[in-house]
Amino acid sequence: MTKKAIWQRAAGIKLLVLDVDGVLTDGRLLFDAEGREQKVFHARDGYGMRALMRYGTELAIISGRKSRPVEARMKELDVPYVYLGQSDKVATLKKLIQELGIKLQQVAYVGDDIPDLACMQAVGLSVAVHDAHQTVRKQADWRTTLPGGRGAVREVCDLLIDAQQVAQT
Numbered sequence: 001m002t003k004k005a006i007w008q009r010a011a012g013i014k015l016l017v018l019d020v021d022g023v024l025t026d027g028r029l030l031f032d033a034e035g036r037e038q039k040v041f042h043a044r045d046g047y048g049m050r051a052l053m054r055y056g057t058e059l060a061i062i063s064g065r066k067s068r069p070v071e072a073r074m075k076e077l078d079v080p081y082v083y084l085g086q087s088d089k090v091a092t093l094k095k096l097i098q099e100l101g102i103k104l105q106q107v108a109y110v111g112d113d114i115p116d117l118a119c120m121q122a123v124g125l126s127v128a129v130h131d132a133h134q135t136v137r138k139q140a141d142w143r144t145t146l147p148g149g150r151g152a153v154r155e156v157c158d159l160l161i162d163a164q165q166v167a168q169t
Helices: 003-013 043-057 070-074 089-098 114-122 134-139 152-168
Strands: 016-019 058-062 081-083 106-111 126-127
Touching: 003 126, 003 152, 016 089, 016 152, 043 058, 043 152, 058 070, 058 089, 070 081, 070 134, 089 106, 089 114, 106 114, 106 152, 114 126, 114 134
Parallel strands: 016 058, 016 106, 058 081, 106 126
Antiparallel strands: none
C-alpha cells in the first residue's frame, strides 16, 4: 500500500485497537519468584496513547490473556475500553464498534502474531509492529519501524494524529 493510501486511511480512523503482548510489550512473559506476572511498558507508547485520546480518537485494548499489570497500566492511562482474556477478538471488536456507532473501516488494529490476523483483516487499517511474525507483516497495510514494547504504538498514534490534522487543513 502506498504512503498516500496509508495516510488517507489513517485520516478516517475513529478507533485504535491494540493487542498487548508483543505490541505494548516486547512479548516476553516475566514472572517473579512468587509467580506474579510482571510487564514492561514503554513511556513513549503511553504518551502517544494519551495524546491520541486527547485528540478525540477512541482507544481499546483487546488481549487473549488476562493480566493485572496490564489492567493497572491501562487504568493509569485512562484507556476506556480494556478487554482481557478474549478468546474471540473479532467478536469483541464487533461488539465495541456497535457500541461506539462506528464502522470497521474506521478502525485501526495493531498486532504482532497469528491470533491478531482476523482483526487485522477486518479493519480499515491494519498495522504490524516491526518484529511481528512474518505472516502478520505480510498481511499488514503498514509496519512500524520500531518493535513492540519499544515505541511502536507511539509511531501509530503519531501517524493517526498527523494524518487527521492534515486532512482537516
